[in-house]
Structures are given as structure tokens and as C-alpha cells.
Amino acid sequence: MQVWLKEPLAAGEKIKLSVNYSFIIPEYGTDRTGRLKTRNGIIYEVAQWFPRMAVYDDIQGWNTMPYVGAGEFYLEYGDIDFSVTAPASIIVVGSGELLNPQECYTEEQMKRWEAARNSDKTVIIKSEKEAKDKKTRPQVGNITWKFSMQNTRDVAWAASEAFVQDAARIILPSGKKCMAVSVYPAESITKDGWQRSTEFVKASIEHYSKKWFEYPYSTATNVAGIVAGMEYPGIVFCSYYSSGSSLWSVTDHELGHTWFPMIVGSNERKYAWMDEGLNSFINEFSTDEFNKGEFKDKGFFGDTNSPFMVQYSFSDDADGLNAIPEVIQENNLDVSAYSKPAQMLTALREVVLGHERFDAAFSEYIRRWAYKHPTPWDFFHTIENVSGEDLSWFWRAWVFNTWKLDIAVSSVEYKEEKASKGALVTIENLEKMPMPVTVKVKETNGKQYTVDLPVEIWQRGSFWTFSVPSTTEIKEVIIDPENKLPDFNRDNNEWKKKAF
Ligand SMILES: [Zn+2]
Missing domain, CATH: 2.60.40 (Immunoglobulin-like)
Known part of the structure; x- marks a missing residue:
């Protein structure tokens, strides 16, 4: 939608737009939003749910490339307040900070939140046994859950009366603390199932914060539902039937997106490799470290240098990394967006720059471009400036061509x-x-x-x-x-x- 103003808006002036809209939550919204029927109720995962403004940047002006599906999002930063009103039996989780927890939880549940705030071990807020019990929820009609998030590209939320909920604290390098939270249905409690999710969330956020850039939000919530794996700021949706290494890798991957593209706001509509690829790359370190290597080599793509992965990434009909997702052959999206850029960064670190120079340059890229909109060239230039080396030959082979190495x-x-x-x-x-x-x-x-x-x-x-x-x-x-x-x-x- 375009809104044509009668008078141009002068610099520093503000405009307020009201948009009335409504829609029915789809059952399956292309694996990014939807609803799932479980034994104890429906789980709603709600995303891309409000009108958002196109990014106006200093490269292109208005970025009007539409949302079609394969390409994800390009969003501006801002402060977002939102509220969700639902029957009291329903638990709502959302991006950002819940402003009125006392109105949303019982006194007993508030005590458990306090315990979780001081615990590295997972604390149950609402147990599997309590899932059906109406007495474990405030005795009112509706509750309005109020959320607020600063400096964010987006907000999403989830709601269900079937939710089991647990939480633990996350300790950040600066000494700041935030919360790891998980919500899931009874069905997800299986061997190494969702009862371990909060442990995974805590480990992921602590790892990335220590290695690259501190997590900026007050909570990190993992929701079990119909969506197999999708990232939003402060909240991720992962498959309710994942467990063990698959639950670890999807949780770790979706939370890794906090850094790319939630903090470093690249244009996902155009350059999938800058979010999926950079994220897949950092997932390897997190997976190696988690619980002394419990899921080592079982990460998102396993060993990217295995002969199988090399044949896959450099096949004759490969698409270039810089092709927009909508024109990449569907079968090639995994390679162009995820595994090949991860291989590229691994090669740059292991073979070209070495760990010390690469890590300094990569961290500086995150720091310089946090809450901004880098293009691929901003990435190349930062890596070259900080490492002190011309890498044009490297980008030419890996990003701008589909050349092989033999x-x-x-x-x-x-x-x-x-x-x-x-x-x-x-x-x-x-x-x-x-x-x-x-x-x-x-x-x-x-x-x-x-x-x-x-x-x-x-x-x-x-x-x-x-x-x-x-x-x-x-x-x-x-x-x-x-x-x-x-x-x-x-x-x-x-x-x-x-x-x-
Ligand atoms: Zn991803």
C-alpha cells in the first residue's frame, strides 16, 4: 500500500497513520505462522501480523520488493508496543518484555518466575499436570498481555491453553541477566524433548553473547508448534515434534538469527546468504561447545567440508549466492543461502585469514552494522579493512561466481x-x-x-x-x-x- 501525502513531510516532522485490519490466523502460513491442534488445545503462532513500513535506505531509497515467500524480510528498527487480549486460560508469550506479569499469572506462578530469575536450572512455571487445570490461571474473564520491545525490526507472539511453560536465567558477559523461556504442549515431552528447550535457549544465547555480541533483549522464548523453524526478535517458533539433536539445532539456528538479521539488519529479500549463511556459520561453534559437544557434528549442516557437502555446494547447476531468493532454483536455496556461505566463511577463517584476524573482523562487522542495513559490499569492506587484506579474489570466486576448486x-x-x-x-x-x-x-x-x-x-x-x-x-x-x-x-x- 502506498500513502500519498498532500504535503511533503519535513525533516524531523512526524506523521501518525492508523490502519484498520483483521485476518484469520491461517492453519499453515508457509511455515512462518499458523495453528496446531494439540491434546489440550490449539497453539497459535502469530507472525507477519501487522502492516509494516518499507525500509527507506541510502542505497535504494524505498525498498519496495514485495514479500513473496522465499525471500524473507527487510525491516526498519523501532520501538514497538503491542497487546494481546485472550481468555484467562490462555498463556501468551511475545517478543520483548511482558509489562504486566502480575495481571497475567497467579501468585504461585509469579513465585516460580522469581525462582527462575535466579536459577541456571530450568524452573517449571506451568506444569504438564496443570495444563488442563483452570485453577492454575487467574480467575478472570479475559487478560490483556502487554508487551514492549525497543530497537527491534519486528515482533511476533504465540498463545495457547495447552502450553506447559518453563524458564531459567541467562547470564550475559556484561553481568546483565535475561530470561530463557519455553512453551510447549504435553505431546512435546519425549526423550530429550522440549523439557530441555530452556537449557538449549540459555546455552545458545550465552554462547553467541560471549563469542560475538551481547544479546540485547530481556527474554528469549522458544515456542513449540506447527512451524518447523522460524525466527523473530526475542521469540522463535520450532517444531513441536523435534527432540534431541534436531531440537538443539533448530533452536540454536533460529536463536542465532538474533545476530543475523535481527541485530545486523541486512536485506533478506535480496541477500539470503547474509542472514542464513552467516547464521549457519556461527551455529557450528555453538553446537561444538554445547554440553561438551553433546551434538557435535550434528549441527544444522554437519561437516560442511565433507565430500558430500562439497559436491552438493559446487554442483554444475548451482545458483550464485547473490541471486535473490525468488530466482534461485528451489532445490538450490539450501546451498546458496545456508551451506555454501557457511563453507565460505569457514574457508576464510581456516585457510585465508586464520582465527585471530577472522574473528576480529567478523565481530567488528556485527559491531559496526548493529541496527543498521549493511549491503554485501559493507560486509566485504569491513572484513578487508579489519583483516588488512584485499580479498576481492575470494568474493569473486565464492559470491559472484559459482566457480569450483580442484x-x-x-x-x-x-x-x-x-x-x-x-x-x-x-x-x-x-x-x-x-x-x-x-x-x-x-x-x-x-x-x-x-x-x-x-x-x-x-x-x-x-x-x-x-x-x-x-x-x-x-x-x-x-x-x-x-x-x-x-x-x-x-x-x-x-x-x-x-x-x-
Ligand atoms: Zn535460518
């Missing part, structure tokens, strides 16, 4: 044809992506060398020859011995001395 050993020769005089090893880049290369060389006398070759070896062509100070015959040459490169064909990475 390095092979092409020959081993001895100087003056004598192994005792040293060897010349030649490697070849059979595809178009340039990357630094580590090569391991083993001699028959047991000596071995690791040679780190910078990306500049590919500046003038696709072959590179380097010398090895061998004194006996070379037994083996291995490219990328630690499996850090997304090499498309690993069969040609090893050269072995022929057995005569």
Missing part, C-alpha cells in the same frame, strides 16, 4: 634427476577458484615437509612449481592434508611413488 598434483621431478639434490613439485588448479594451498611431502627416509603456498601462486596461471629440499626419493605428496579446502575432486590430491 587442485591436483601434476608432477614430481628431481633436480639433475637425482633425489639427493632436491625435488620440484608442480601442482595445478584444474578449475577457476583460487585458494591458498597446503602441501605435505613425505620422503622415503621418513622426513616430511608441510609447505604453505599463498593464493598469489595462481596470479599468473594455473600451474605452480615449488622446490622441496629432499635428500631421498619422495614417497608421497598430499594436497590439503587436513581437508580444509572444498576441493571438488580429492582423487587427484595425492601423488604416490610408483612401486616397481
Whole structure:
């Protein structure tokens, strides 16, 4: 909708718009909003539920690209107050801070909230047994739940009389505390089921806050319902039938979106990789750390450098990362938005910049662009400025093209044809992506060398020859011995001395 003003609005002037609207909550709103029938009642998950203003930015002016589905959201920051009025039997959870808890919970439940506020272990606010008992809710007709959230792109909420509810405190690096909250139906209490959700929420938020940027909101709520996995500021919707590693990874992923795109407000309509990809990348660290590695390698995408993942990410019909979600082939969205950008950042950290420089640059990107609207170029420039390195070759291969990497050993020769005089090893880049290369060389006398070759070896062509100070015959040459490169064909990475 466009609103044409009779008079232009001067700088600093305000305008108030009232919009009357209503709609019926769909049963299944493309996995982002909906309702689920459970044993003890319906769970409503409500999102994209109020008219929002298009972003006016200094790159494009008004961003009018419509919401179609695959591309998500591009939203402006602001303070949002909202309220939900529902029968007293219903529990409502929402983005931001609940302003009137005393009106919404019983005295007994308020005592439990106080206990949760001081507990690292999950405290039950409303138990499974109490789910059906009307006496465990305030004895009034309707309750109006009032929420307020500052500096946010969006708000969402959920409501149900079937909710079991629990909570624990989250301790942030600054010493500030906030709350981890979960609501779920009785059906979700299974082996390693939703009774562990609050533990997951707390661990995720504490991890990301410590590693990258402190969580800015007062609560983080996980809702079990029909939506399989969707993120909103301060509240996420995850599948009610998830448990164990799948519940961990969906909870951790959706909460990871707090940082991308809720804090760093990139344009999801255009650049899915900037939110899904950056988020998938940080999920790996969180998963490795959680409960001493309980779900290690069972994260959102598992090991992104596994041969399977490399074949998947660099397939011949891949779409570019920068293509808008609506034009990416449906089967390729996982790769372009999630796994390939995560692989890209892993390669940048492990192979190109190293942990120290990468982490400093990545943290600075979040700090510089928190509550702002970075473009891909703002990301590239921040990483290059802070790391102190021109990475145009890297973005060109990974973001702007769908180039593959395939390095092979092409020959081993001895100087003056004598192994005792040293060897010349030649490697070849059979595809178009340039990357630094580590090569391991083993001699028959047991000596071995690791040679780190910078990306500049590919500046003038696709072959590179380097010398090895061998004194006996070379037994083996291995490219990328630690499996850090997304090499498309690993069969040609090893050269072995022929057995005569
Ligand atoms: Zn996501």
C-alpha cells in the first residue's frame, strides 16, 4: 500500500497513520505462522501480523520488493508496543518484555518466575499436570498481555491453553541477566524433548553473547508448534515434534538469527546468504561447545567440508549466492543461502585469514552494522579493512561466481634427476577458484615437509612449481592434508611413488 501525502513531510516532522485490519490466523502460513491442534488445545503462532513500513535506505531509497515467500524480510528498527487480549486460560508469550506479569499469572506462578530469575536450572512455571487445570490461571474473564520491545525490526507472539511453560536465567558477559523461556504442549515431552528447550535457549544465547555480541533483549522464548523453524526478535517458533539433536539445532539456528538479521539488519529479500549463511556459520561453534559437544557434528549442516557437502555446494547447476531468493532454483536455496556461505566463511577463517584476524573482523562487522542495513559490499569492506587484506579474489570466486576448486598434483621431478639434490613439485588448479594451498611431502627416509603456498601462486596461471629440499626419493605428496579446502575432486590430491 502506498500513502500519498498532500504535503511533503519535513525533516524531523512526524506523521501518525492508523490502519484498520483483521485476518484469520491461517492453519499453515508457509511455515512462518499458523495453528496446531494439540491434546489440550490449539497453539497459535502469530507472525507477519501487522502492516509494516518499507525500509527507506541510502542505497535504494524505498525498498519496495514485495514479500513473496522465499525471500524473507527487510525491516526498519523501532520501538514497538503491542497487546494481546485472550481468555484467562490462555498463556501468551511475545517478543520483548511482558509489562504486566502480575495481571497475567497467579501468585504461585509469579513465585516460580522469581525462582527462575535466579536459577541456571530450568524452573517449571506451568506444569504438564496443570495444563488442563483452570485453577492454575487467574480467575478472570479475559487478560490483556502487554508487551514492549525497543530497537527491534519486528515482533511476533504465540498463545495457547495447552502450553506447559518453563524458564531459567541467562547470564550475559556484561553481568546483565535475561530470561530463557519455553512453551510447549504435553505431546512435546519425549526423550530429550522440549523439557530441555530452556537449557538449549540459555546455552545458545550465552554462547553467541560471549563469542560475538551481547544479546540485547530481556527474554528469549522458544515456542513449540506447527512451524518447523522460524525466527523473530526475542521469540522463535520450532517444531513441536523435534527432540534431541534436531531440537538443539533448530533452536540454536533460529536463536542465532538474533545476530543475523535481527541485530545486523541486512536485506533478506535480496541477500539470503547474509542472514542464513552467516547464521549457519556461527551455529557450528555453538553446537561444538554445547554440553561438551553433546551434538557435535550434528549441527544444522554437519561437516560442511565433507565430500558430500562439497559436491552438493559446487554442483554444475548451482545458483550464485547473490541471486535473490525468488530466482534461485528451489532445490538450490539450501546451498546458496545456508551451506555454501557457511563453507565460505569457514574457508576464510581456516585457510585465508586464520582465527585471530577472522574473528576480529567478523565481530567488528556485527559491531559496526548493529541496527543498521549493511549491503554485501559493507560486509566485504569491513572484513578487508579489519583483516588488512584485499580479498576481492575470494568474493569473486565464492559470491559472484559459482566457480569450483580442484587442485591436483601434476608432477614430481628431481633436480639433475637425482633425489639427493632436491625435488620440484608442480601442482595445478584444474578449475577457476583460487585458494591458498597446503602441501605435505613425505620422503622415503621418513622426513616430511608441510609447505604453505599463498593464493598469489595462481596470479599468473594455473600451474605452480615449488622446490622441496629432499635428500631421498619422495614417497608421497598430499594436497590439503587436513581437508580444509572444498576441493571438488580429492582423487587427484595425492601423488604416490610408483612401486616397481
Ligand atoms: Zn535460518
